[in-house]
Every structure is written in C-alpha cells, then in structure tokens.
Amino acid sequence: MHLSPEVPLVWYLLLSAVLFCLGVVGFLIKRNLITVFMSIELMLNAVNLSFVTFAHQWHDVKGQIFVFFVMVVAAAEAAVGLAIIIAVFRARATLAVDRIDLMKL
Amino acid sequence: MNSIPDIYRILPEVILTITGVLVMLIDASLAPLTSRRTLGWFATIGTGVAYLASVWQLSLPMGTGYSGTVETSPFTVFFHVLICGIVIVTLLLSLDALPEDSHHQGEYYALMVFGAVGMCLLTAATELLVVFIGLEISSISTYILAGYRKQTGKGPEAAIKYFLLGSFATAFLLYGIAMVFGATGTTSIYDIARQAATAQNQLLVEGALAMMLVGILFKVSAAPFHVWTPDVYEGAPSPVVALMSTGPKAAAFAFLLRLLYEMFPHLRHLWSPVLWVVAVLSMTIGNLAALRQQNVKRMLAYSAIAHAGYLLAAFAGFGSTGIAAATFYTAAYAAMNVGIFALVTIAGGYNDERPLIADYKGLIYRSPLLGSLIIFFLISLIGIPFTGGFFGKFYSFTAAVGGGAVILAVIGLLNSGLAAAYYLRLAFAVAQRPDEEDRAVRTPIAPIGLGIITALALATIATLALGIVPGGALHAAETGAHTLQPSPAPASVPAEVTVIQTTP
Amino acid sequence: MDSMILTLILLAPLAGAILVALLPDRSKLPAWLALISTLVTFGLALHLPAHYDAAHPGFQFVVNKPWIENPAIFYHVGVDGLSLWLVVLVGLLGPIGVLASWKAIQRREKVYYSLFLVQQTAMLGVFISLDLMVYYGFWELSLVPMAILIAMYGRKNGPAAATKFFLFTFIPSAPLLVAILYLYSRTGSFQFPDLRTDIAVGAVPAGALFWVALAFLFAFAVKVPVFPLHGWLADTFSEAPVAMAMVVAGKLGLYSMLRFHVGLFPVQAHNIAPLLIALGVIGILYGACLALVQRDYWRFLAFAAMSHLGLITVGVYGFTLTGWTGATYQILNNELIDAALFVLLGALEIRYATSQIAAYGGLANRVPRLATLFVIVSLAMIGLPMLNGFIGEFLILSSTFTISHSWAIAATVGVILSAAYMLWMIQRVFYGTESKLAAESPATDLRLSEQLVLWPIAVLLLIMGVAPNLWLRTIETAPKPIVLQQARSADQPAVTSVPMEVQR
C-alpha cells in the first residue's frame, strides 16, 4: 500500500491539537483582555479543524454541521464577550488582565 | 414509537422561549420610566406554565424527538421541574430585590428565562450538539446576568472572569465532543453508548472523556476547576447567584450523569477514581477555605464547592442508587441554596451594604422571622436530620458506602463536621445578643415584599418536605435513574472490527 | 391506647413548641404554654411504667410503620426496662426546666421555650426509637436547639461555647453515620432487633465489626463525656441556660452505650471493656480533683457531674447484671441530682448574679431553705445511704469489684473525694463568716416556683434511696437477655456478680 498522495489525516489532528495548546498558552501569557479573548476563539477554531478532519474520515457531514454551530456560538460569545470587556473598561478604565483583581481572598 | 409530534418533547423549552421573547418585546414597547415589575410577574407566570408543561410531559410515552436529538423521560422531567422551580423562585426573589431605578430590568427577566431554556435543553439533550448549544445558552445568559450591577466595580469583573474562564472550559468540552465524534463517528449519546466500548481507537475515547470532564467539572465548580466561583458569586447580585449556584449546576450534573452512566459506563475504572479524588478535593478545599471567610457570599460560594464534592461522592455508587442519590442531592441542594441566597439578598442588601458576618450580629432580635429562617437554612446546609440537606448527604453517602467507597463517606462526613464550624459562626452571629452600639443594629432591613415572602415560603417548604417526607422526591429520582441505564449493549458486536465503518 | 402512647409522648412537646412559636410573646404566655405541654408529656410518660409488665422482658408499646422505602427506614419505636424510666425522667425534667427558667429567662421567651420543647422532643425521640436512622436523626437534632440557646443566652462567650459543644458531638457522629450505613449495606436493615440478631449470627465480618463498634463507641463516649473527650463539658455548663445544661450531659451517651454498643456488639464491647473501665475510673478521680479546685461553681458542677458519669461508665462496662442495673439506675439518680443542683445554683445566680464561689460565704442565715435543700441534694450526690445516690454507687462498685479489685478500689476512692469537694463547696458558700456580697444584697429565700420544683425532687431522692425496688424490678429485665446470651456464648464464662456459685 503505497503512501497515498493526500496528507494523512493524523497530521490534521496534530495541527488542531497544537493550535488548541497555542490557544491555552495564549490565554495564560497574554496581558490584554482582547488578546486573551482572541486566544479563546483560536481554541474554538482548533476544535473546528478536528471536527472537519473527523467528518472527512467518517465521510459524515455531521461534523461539518457541528462546525457551523460552533462558529455561530463563537460569534454569539464574541458579541457578549466584547460587550463585557467594554463594561469592564468603562468601570475600571483598563484592559490589563492583571489589574482586574478587585475581588480576592 | 414516535406517534406523538416532536414539539411535545420540547414543550417547556418552547414556552420559555416565547415568554422570554415576549418579555423583551414588551420591555421595548414600555416607556423607559415605568416600573418593570409587571414584566417580572409575566416571566414568572410563563415559567409556571413551562413547569406545568414539563409535569404534563410525564403522561407522554417516553421517547426521543427530532430524530433522536431530544428526549423526554422521568429523568428529564425531574430536572425540568427542578429547573423551572428554581427559576420561578429566583424571579420572585428578584421582583422585590431589584431596586426600582436599576435600568433595563426587562432584560434581566428575559435573560433568566432564556437561561432556563438553555438548562432545560441541556438536560433533555441526547445529542452532543444539542448539549453544546444548551450549555452555551445557559452560560452566556448567566455571564451577562453576573455583570448586571454594572455601576459597581465588582460587577463587570465578575462577568469578565466568568466569561473568559467559562468559555475556556467550554472549549475543552467541545474538544472532547470532537474526539468522541472522531472515535465513534456519531454524536448521538445512545449510539456512542453502543459503540464506544468497542471503538477502534480507545485513546481517543478516553481523551474525550477527560476533556469533557474538564468542561463539566468547571461548570459544576468542582475542586481543581472551582477557582472562579468565589469571585463570581461575590461580584454577581445575590438573586443571580441564587440562580447560578443551583440551575446551571443541576443541568451540568444531569449531563454528567448521562456522560458517565450512559456514554462511558465501560470506562468506570477510569472516571471513578478521578471523581473520588475530585470529590475529596472539592469537599476539603471548599470547607477549609470557608473557615476563615468573613464575607458571607464568598463563604457560601466555598460551601457550594463543598456541596459539589458531597454530590460527586454519590457517583461512587453503582447503577441506579448512584444516579438517584445524585439527582436527589441536586434537588435538596437547590432548595437550600436558593433559600439561603434569598435571605442573603434581604439581609445583605442588593448592593452588599452588609457583606460581612459581623453585620448579621443579633439579626434574630431585629427581625425574628428572617433570623430564624437563616438559622433553619444553615442547619439544613450542615445536614441536621429532618431537613433536606441531611437526606441529600445521607443518600449520597449510602450510595458511596454501597459502592464500597467507605473512606470517601468517612471523609465526606468529617468534612460536613468541619463545615458545621463556619455555618455555625454565621448562625450564632445571627442568634447572638447584639450590643447596642454595634453598627449593624442601626441599619433597618428593607421591608419584605410579597415576592420574597412566596420565594422564601417555597424554598422552606421544599427543604422541609425533602427532609421529612423525602420518599416522593426519591421515588421520582429512582424512576429517572432506571430510565438512564444504557439500553443493554447489543448482544455482540461482530467480532472482527472493520477498521472503518463506512456509512453511506 | 398502648400502641399510640409513644407517638403521643413524642408529639406532645413538638405540638407545644409549634404552639409557642405561633402565639404572641406576651406576659409569660410562652412560659405557661411550655409548662402545660411539659406537664402533659410527663403525664403521658407516667402511663408507661403503669402499664409495663416486667413479667416478660423485651420491647413494649411497639409501633413499627414504614417511613421511607428505598433505604428501608421504619418509624419503629418501643421501650424496654432500660429506656422506660429514661423517658419518664425526660418527662419529669421538662416541667422542672420550665420552672427553673421562669425567672432566669426574660428576653426572647418565645424562641427559648419553643427550642426547649424541640429539645425535649429530640431527647424523647432518642430514647424510644429502635430504628438506627430515626435514632441518629433525633441524636443530631438534639444538638441544634441546645447550641442555639447556648449562643443566644451565653453568659460570657456564648457562640464560642456553642460551637465547641456542637462540633465536639457533631464530628464524631460522622463516623457513626458511616458505621450505620455500613451495617445497612451488610444486613439490609436499620432495625435494632434485626441488627442484633444479624450481628450475633455473624452477618458482618469481624474485622469490619471492630471498626463499626469503635465508631459507635467514639460518638457515644464524647456525649457522656468519658475522660479524655470532656473538653466541651465545662464550657457548656458555664454558658448554657440552667434548663438546657440540666439535660445535656450523661443520659443520651450512656443510654446509647448500653443500647447500641453493649447491646449491638457484645463481643467487641467485652473486648474493649477494660479500657473503658480504666477511662471511667480516671474520669472519676480526674473530675473529683478538678472539682476541688474550681473557682466558678458552674465549672465545679461540670467536673462533679463528670466524676459521677465516670462511675456509671464503669458500671456499664462491668458486664455484670448488677453492674448494668446499677448503672441504669444511677443515670436516673444522677440526672435528678444534677437537675436539683442546677436549679439551686441557678437560684443563687438569680439572687447574687455571680458564679464565683469566692464571693459567697455564710448564706445559711440569709437563705436557710435553699441551704437545707442544697445540703440534702449534695448528700444524695456523695452517695449517703438512705438517699438515691448510694444505691447505684453500691451496685456498680460491688459488681466492678468482682471484675477487678484494683479498679474498683480506685473508683471507691472517688467516694472520699466526692465528699471532699461537695462539703468544701457547701462550706465555702453557705457556712463560715458572712461575705460582703451576702451581707449587703437584699436576697430573699426560695420562691414558690423554685420550692415547687425542689421539694418534690428531695422527696423523690429519699424514696429512690429507701425503696429502689420499684425501679430496679423493671430495669433489671433489660440486661437479662444480654447476660444470658453471654452465658450461652462459649468463650465468656457466666459473668454474674458472684464468681463463686454460692448463692442463697
């Protein structure tokens, strides 16, 4: 069985895992609220990639439908998230993640 | 089997959505300054109708609708009733608690109703996609509600924390769903149940379990994933916390039950020790951290974490006893928590004017009803017999002991002993003789409106009923548990596993 | 009537509590209601000894109706020789408690008397329930009213003492619950009679049985309190209101030991008996020594009570018929004597508002009746023949003597020390030169409400001392089966009080 010309599916999965980890690390490292929020979007898209890969593998369109729903939800989250970020900015005049720690202990 | 129209399967959700939308529309049409209380009453009535609808669903024959994506069974009805009950009480509570001048109250009520839709959907879903959507609806509405008190510094901070961490955890859940889809090629819970055991790539299945556990354990605020709870509970207004600490948690537990008992029963050897550790961690961390807590809401947040731990102990039980115990505990816990947070709303004030335990000193002398109710709910939280709290713990630990996890039960009960310390500190502060010059004595308590009275009455009756005649609720939980058992796996999967099952 | 009587006894104080809670708190109304309901309870309780036939021992007035079916919990109540008189005792202590707090409690009488009546219900529940879960329910319920009242009416630092009291009993009751659940998982029943036969037959593995018996013992030992676990006693006695402190120590723990430790696990109890006899004797001497040097008379009474409870513990674990009967009878004696001492010291505190012994002196002239009664009750406490203390003391010590000479002699030294600290107390308070406090305060002698309580008790002490057979006849029937069972079991020789079979 010769190596088929297509790229083996597992590479896609590894890519999506890497993207996911990048998202997680981004969440931990970044100081700005917006970039933190973007890293979450990155994680969601990483999942979309793995969905598509599995859909292709299982020749099942359900995976792609799932991707659409994920995107819709991500959009809703973005709307709400940005609204909240604006509220935080208006209340605390800062977007630095480390400065938002009124509540502790 | 699907003789009845699919719409009946999701009747409560439909009614709730209509109510929500109508509330939004009426709110928009009302003049900006008129009082929004009528909207609140409208939302409550809508949820009441949904409550009746879900009770009516019991008469329907069990079955799935919309090509197997949603299901009605005693299990789902139990949770629908529970969630609608919680939302009704929280709405009644907010009617009087929300100050007149707080802007866009209409949205507050609409969001609550939409949250209810999300939670009900989550419990009724038998399709991971619907699970994801239900989870997201309830989460997003609670994100916004958490930040409702925009003008205070803490409101937005609570919202942003809850939002970021919430979506972070949901991403993990989603990744888990993807891996399950990858391993079994389907996202229907029943199909997964059939194929997961014999899936070709077990690594993916177990990975999925782990990832989904992370997402759900965050939602349930169990130990390693609980860090968001205290801050968010302190920042959010008390009526919202009443909803947040009970509604989404109950729905999440319902899904967790499906996940572990229906989808991955064959992985019990994996998730049982994990839950054991998580339960012990949540109990111990929750109780220990609360010992030194002076802020009442933060203390109750830690107690919520501890109660998640007690509930997880029920998962050590095998089969229906474990499920029934967990289900009953969600009900008992919901009744207590809604009650105590209603009282904190009144006693602590909407904008947390009196946040500390010291401010509650001698409360029973100023208003005996409020004081004695606080003591009653705290006693139920401790788990004194003849209250809901006791039987919740009792069934949970009976299931644990039945399942052989005797040490877990001992740790659990010793923890509830430890928990008594901080609950008592608040109870005795309330019961203590106030020395006159104390600051707390002078600030009068807000007059208690009709809404709050009914809310408190419902919560107290629920807690007492679950304590004195738990038989009824337990029976409902048990019938639910039986329905949850996975349909026996098909006799035998064809021996040789075709590498890829190509479906047309 | 016979089957209803126990339920009536149980519900009478509860009905009283609800009535007091509902009616307004005007001009001593709650106090009168409480007095009526306690007297009714006492009247009903007297029905028991009248209709209990000692001919054939075993549980009588039995009611056994299912309450919850999943874990099979039954409302199973009954009394036998052991618990019969304890129920009557609680009935008697009711009115005494109400009369004792007639003058002492001026504020929040409604809360006080309703909680007092709830406490009565809880204690009655403990004594009559034969279902371990119902027993455990009442056992925990009896903590709550006591803790709240200590917090509300504490003299110096109520809440701290209340928390200490609550946790000291609540935390050990955690392993107790797990043990009960474990027994249930093994034998499938919570009923005391079934458990006793199942354990005797060996349904529960011996290894686990050891830990279960230990868990039972630990929870009961804290409640008695036995020597090293008595941390809570002194604080509770010095903080609790008189009527509550009267009922807190001794009988619950000791009854539970006799019924649920020695009764359920005779073999394990027999193995651990030497340790408990040792702890009991140490408790006697330790309590006596500390009583000698106390400066506050509430703490003095706490250590004196602890010394006498140590003696009863020795009686319980002597495993002889006379020992058990003596121990049970001594519980009655001790509770009566402690109740009387509490009323007397309470009367002193009402008049002179201090509990420091040093402040007193030469009161005999000022309050002669109080002094006379105090002397009579103290004599009963130190076990003067003709009064009730002596009977129990003699039975216990003589039976323990057959077990081990050295421990019995050490316990008998307690007789000397008890005389020392009681007479020292009488001397410091009533005799000698008149102290400044006694001279200038316009104290009056005992009022009617106090005399109404104390003279009947004094007469009762004499009757119980002169004609103990009225009580011993019924009490003796309880331990007989255990002794016979002991005799039957091969390894234990017939442990009666006389090793040599020389009997008249």
Place this chain on the structure above:
Amino acid sequence: MNESLHLWLIPLLPFIGFLLNGLLGRRLPKAVVSAIALLAPLGSFLVVLLASRAALPHSESYGNWITVGPLNIDLTFVLDQLSLIMLLVITGVGFLIHIYSVGYMHDDEGYWRYFAYLNLFLFFMTTLVLAGNALLMFVGWEGVGLASYLLIGFWFQKKSASDAGKKAFIVNRIGDFGFLIGLFLLLANFGTLSFSDLAQKIAANPTMTGGVLTAIALCLFIGATGKSAQLPLYVWLPDAMEGPTPVSALIHAATMVTAGVYMVARTHFIFDRSPLALSVVAIIGAATALFAATIGLVQTDIKRVLAYSTVSQLGYMFLGCGVAAYSAAIFHLMTHAFFKALLFLAAGSVIHAMGGEQDMRKMGGLRTKTPITFWTMTMAVLAISGFPFMSAFFSKDAILAAAFASGSLGKLLWFVGLVTAGLTAFYMFRLWYLTFFGETRSHDAHSHESPWSMLGPLAILAVLSVGGGWIGAGRFGAFLSPVLGTKTEELTGSLEYIMMALAVAAGALGWFLAHRMYHQRSAAAQLAAPAPAGYNLLQNKYYVDEFYNLIVVKPLLTLSKYFLEWVVDFAILGGLAWLLAGIASLSGAILQRWQSGNIRSYAAWLALGAAVLLYFVLAPHVFGAASLHLGMAGH
C-alpha cells in the same frame, strides 16, 4: 420467732421526732420542741426494755430493700444480747443527755434544729445497732457520720466549727472507704451480707483461713478506726469539740465513737479466724491509748482533755477486742459510756458556770460554787482512773487481765495499758484540781450552779458510773457469751489479784503526782519545766494535723490545680482541640491565598487540572501501548 417485738419502732420514733422538729420546729414553741425531742429516746428506751424480756436473739425482717440478680439485701433487724446492751446505753444515756440539753441549749436560737439533728442521730445509731446485715449497718454507719457533721458544725457561723464538721465527715468517709471495700470483699466471696448467713458460711468451711478473711477483717477495721477515732484516723475527734458539749457527750463519748467497737464485736467470727487481724487491732488499740493519753497530759482546754481521754479509752476497748476478750471490751464500752458522758456533761456544767470559758487555766475554786457538779464529777474522775470497786476498775482490769493472759505480745500490751492507766489517772486529777481547787483565777467571779434539768442527769450518771461496774463484774461475760462466745484462758486466782493491785497502784501514783503538781502550787505549766521540748511536742499534738496536711491535703490540691487543671485539662486537652482548630483555619488561610483574583492564575489552575486529568486518563495508553502506532491509515 414468737410474736413481733416491733423493733422497727426503736429507730422510727427518733425519725418521727426529727421530721416533726426538722420541718415544723421553727414555728413551734420551745416547750413543744423539747417535748417531741424527749419523747423519742424515751419511747425507744421503753420499747427496748419491753423487747429485752423476749427470748433473744430475735430477728425480724420487714421486706426486701434491694434485689438485683444474685444480690439480695433484706431489711432485717436483729436483737440479741450485744445489741440489747448497746441499745440500752444509746437510748438510756441518749435520753439523759436530751434532758440535759434542754437546759444547756435553752437560749440558743437554733434550738429546734439542734434537737432535730439529735433525734436524727438516734435514728441512725439505733439502725446501725439493730442492723441484721452489713449494708444496713453501713446505712446507720454513714448516717451517724452525717449527724455528727451537722452537730459539730451546728454553730456554722464559726468558721472553725464548720471546718471541724467537714473534717470529721471526710475522715469518717476515709474510714467508710475501708468499710465499703470490706463489704465488697464479703459480697464477692460469700454472695451475702447478712451476719447470720456469713457466720454460717464461714463456719461451714473451716479450711478457709488467712488471705481473704484477714483482708476483710483489716478493711472492716479501717472503717472502725475512722469511726472510733483510732490512731491513723483519730484527728477529727479533738476538733469535734467545736460542737455543743451535750453533743460531745452523746456522740463523741458515749455512742457514735463506740460503733467501731460494736462492729468488730458483731463481726467477731471474721476476726477470730485471722490472728494477724486480731493482733493488729490490739496493737493499734494499745498504741492509740498510750498516744492519746500522753497528749491529754498537757491540754489546757477542758473538752480537749476529755476528747483525748475518750480516744485513749477507745484504745483500751480495741485492745480488749484485739485479745479476743470481746465481752470485756463491750463491758468497758458500757462503763465508759456512763462516766465519760458524766465527765462531758459536768464539764458542760462547768463551762456554763464559767460563762462559756473552756480554758482550765482560767478556772479554779469551783468546789464551793458548784458543789453538785463537783461531787458528780469527782465520782466520774475516780471511776475513770480505776479507783477500786468503781466501774472502770472492773472493766479496765478485765481487759488488762485478758491482755496479760494472751501470749508474749499480750504482756507487752498489758504493760502499755498499765502505764496508760497511770497517765489517765494523772490527767484526770490534773483536770480535777485545776477546775475545782485553788483560788478562782477568772475575773468575773459570779459563776453559779446549773439548773436542776442539768444536774439531774449528772446525778443519775454518777450512780451508774459507780454501780456500773457491779452490774457486769462477774456476769457480763456469761450474759454476752451466746453472741460473743466465751474467753477461755482465765488467770489463776493469785495472778489476778496481783494484776488488780498493780492497776490500783498505777492509778494511785498518777493521783499522787497530780496532787503534788497541781494542788500545792497553782501554776499550770509545772509539767513543762522539766522537759520543755517534750512539752511543746505534746502541746502541738505531735504535729499530726500539720503532717497530714503536708502529706495529703496540700499535694492533692496543688496536684489537681497546677498539674491536672493547668497542664492536663488546659494545655494538653485544650491545646489539642486548639491545635486542630488552628491547623484547619491555617490551611483555610493558605487556601484563601489561592484566590489571587488574577484571571490568568485561575486559567493556569484550570489548565493544570486538565493536564493532570488527561495524564491520568491517557497515561496507560501513552506508555503502556507505545507500540500501538496510531492506526489511522487514511484513505
């Protein structure tokens, strides 16, 4: 068992007297109170006289007191020769003392309370004597302890009086501790406490000697030393003089203190079976006699002298019991009751005359002022010092003879007894001279004779003191033999007379020395001159009280206060609880730190949790099945 003698009336009458006076006394006039109080002992005395005619021994049982399994205690009263004599003494002397008290306590405001307690004492004493089993005797035993506590501390305003009462009760309790252990031994070994059964059982197995019986005997004897103020536990009797004088006469001379002797006599069948116990009794008896007599020499308080004299005479009785001459001991008990009661009542009359003064150094010359008291007291002084043909002459001589006749130890004890007889004579005549002769040393010289209600009993007791000896001289042993058995060795005629002569000589020597010391020269501290060290030692009663305080009381209090209360209760137990609470709250504080409020740290915890979870779930795969390459052949 002929018809019932209503023995239960004997204790019941005083009890009714106690109840009436106790409850109603405060409101009744003095006359009624004294009437009730006098009727009780008189009634009992008459019943005893009535009962004495019946055939003895006669026992009546009035039902069952305690029945628990094998233990079975009945309420049985036994009247035999021994208890008859005791009852006669108790009710007879008791009645006389009651009459005397009417006069003596007339102007005391606690009048009704005094007589209530006195009747209570009679009730318990009669119960003790009539008791058919050891437990009932124990009831009476502790009851009289209570009565003495109440009566010693009668004037409770005086701190010294209430202290003395407390001391008496606690020391008695230490004795009762021994008695209790004896009871337990009896119960454990014989299963019953009834005297008759015990006697049968012990007689039934003659082989059973040594160990158990000696232990029982010694334990009972500890009880006796406590009650009858013998050597180790005598310290309470001298302090008991704080009570009113008639109380000292009745309780601390005639009746209660003799309870120990009665108990030893009643349980003689145990003591007979263990020679060791008997010799211990004898030694302690003799030692106490000598010891107390020496202290008595230097006491200045008239009642203290008599108190130590009582302790000494009790020593004689125990010496009698120790040499198995129980009837001689009881005979001396009876005669002692008469003359010692008389001495105390006379001393009371002297104190009454001196307006409450008890210090002999301030007395003198009362011979002319109170003639009747003088003459009655003289009779008693002569009787106690063994003046020929007086009562003590017979009874003490019987004891000394019995002692001399019983082996080498007996001879030593006889000699000690002889010396004590001399000392007794000395301190009695010292008292006699100081009180009645020389010029009056007290400043207020208006002392007058006591009223007839006090002098009457003195006269009767004087007659009894003189005649008492004649009643029992020969016949006493025979009379008691059915109960106490007979004493075998009798001295040969000549030896007996030598004994008598020696005893009289010792008494005379004592008198002569006292005469030289106190009659010619009036200074009291004469005896101090030759041996000041000795005098101080005796003056302070050999520092025994201080010794007990140092060895027992102080260490107990300091131990329990500093060690038990502070170290054990507070530090260890309290500390343990505090430590546990501390650990919990400390860990709580640490966990609180975890909530840093920083979103990124929260996310870090979340990610860490997820990683650990993943690792745990996937670990077996990643390592275990490394070989399984990811079989994702793709097409």
